[in-house]
Amino acid sequence: MQRIEVIDSHTAGEPTRVVVAGAPDLGPGTLAERRDRLAARFDVDASRIVNEPRGSDVIVGAWLTPAVDASCTTGVIYFDNVGVIGMCGHGTIGVVATLAHLGRITPGAHRIETPVGIVATRLAADGTVTVENVPSHRAHAAVAIDVPGIGRVSGDVAWGGNWFYIVAGHGHELAAPNIEALTAQAWRIRGALNAQGHPEVDHIELVGPAAHPAASSRNFVLCPGKAYDRSPCGTGTSARLACLAADGALAEGERWVQESIIGSTFVASYRWHDRRTGSIVPSIAGRAFVTAETTLVFDELDPYRQGIRAR
Numbered sequence: 280m281q282r283i284e285v286i287d288s289h290t291a292g293e294p295t296r297v298v299v300a301g302a303p304d305l306g307p308g309t310l311a312e313r314r315d316r317l318a319a320r321f322d323v324d325a326s327r328i329v330n331e332p333r334g335s336d337v338i339v340g341a342w343l344t345p346a347v348d349a350s351c352t353t354g355v356i357y358f359d360n361v362g363v364i365g366m367c368g369h370g371t372i373g374v375v376a377t378l379a380h381l382g383r384i385t386p387g388a389h390r391i392e393t394p395v396g397i398v399a400t401r402l403a404a405d406g407t408v409t410v411e412n413v414p415s416h417r418a419h420a421a422v423a424i425d426v427p428g429i430g431r432v433s434g435d436v437a438w439g440g441n442w443f444y445i446v447a448g449h450g451h452e453l454a455a456p457n458i459e460a461l462t463a464q465a466w467r468i469r470g471a472l473n474a475q476g477h478p479e480v481d482h483i484e485l486v487g488p489a490a491h492p493a494a495s496s497r498n499f500v501l502c503p504g505k506a507y508d509r510s511p512c513g514t515g516t517s518a519r520l521a522c523l524a525a526d527g528a529l530a531e532g533e534r535w536v537q538e539s540i541i542g543s544t545f546v547a548s549y550r551w552h553d554r555r556t557g558s559i560v561p562s563i564a565g566r567a568f569v570t571a572e573t574t575l576v577f578d579e580l581d582p583y584r585q586g587i588r589a590r
């Protein structure tokens with residue numbers, strides 16, 4: 280029997296499963312090299328942690344690994360139901376809450392190393408976690424594509440720690456009863472976008488008016504494995520802020536409240552990283568709650584010990 284200890288939490292409704300003990304060593308090298316090693320062994324080492332029967336499509340895994348940079352509290356590699364991802368905003372909030380739950384950190388500043396850069400976090404006494412994300416930017420504005428069954432769609436391609444295609448004119452109300460339709464639409468958009476010159480984009484973000492008057496906007500984010508983000512998506516919010524900054528639609532330091540499809544929120548803002556190139560440093564604040572302390576058990580005889588990978 281192999282045993283792996285995990286702590287589950289949710290951030291604004293989106294689950295994170297932090298691997299805290301028992302997982303194989305990812306070896307030496309940079310976080311990007313360790314991420315590549317985990318990606319190569321995804322079906323053996325990672326899928327089993329997040330996928331059924333021990334998990335579900337929606338869980339994002341956070342594999343703790345020692346940081347290379349001595350200023351960092353930990354390194355972390357994020358992965359979902361289909362593979363590794365660059366950064367994860369809700370996941371980072373979940374990691375900080377989990378480390379606090381384990382007594383490994385106390386309120387204050389904690390830097391965390393990811394394969395795409397170091398993020399600076401701050402844990403407040405009330406449990407709120409603020410994440411200063413990696414520099415984010417809009418790579419292409421108003422990219423038009425032809426989507427079979429939908430027609431012409433236009434959106435921005437932006438980096439917020441992952442690659443996003445951000446679409447405003449999608450014709451749907453961003454409301455929970457429409458989640459199936461939104462999923463189908465976003466999945467089609469992704470297929471067309473990947474085929475029409477943007478294979479790097481693996482997250483689709485549909486944006487629209489907020490439901491709550493205190494929020495600035497609502498989003499629906501479809502993740503690489505076809506699960507939708509219950510949270511407002513930290514990296515998606517970062518990519519959106521980069522587009523707003525590039526359009527002059529949000530000033531440096533101005534508050535932006537991003538609402539998710541389930542109505543949960545992150546409070547965000549940005550500072551310029553390089554005004555000339557349009558690069559910003561986004562800041563995302565939210566809370567995570569620990570939901571379980573679990574030992575996953577893998578029996579050699581269990582035919583589904585490596586997880587059921589649906590896609």
Ligand code: PYC
Nearest residue numbers: 367368369512513514
């Ligand atoms: O919060 O950045 C995020 C995220 C990415 C995928 C799911 N959540």
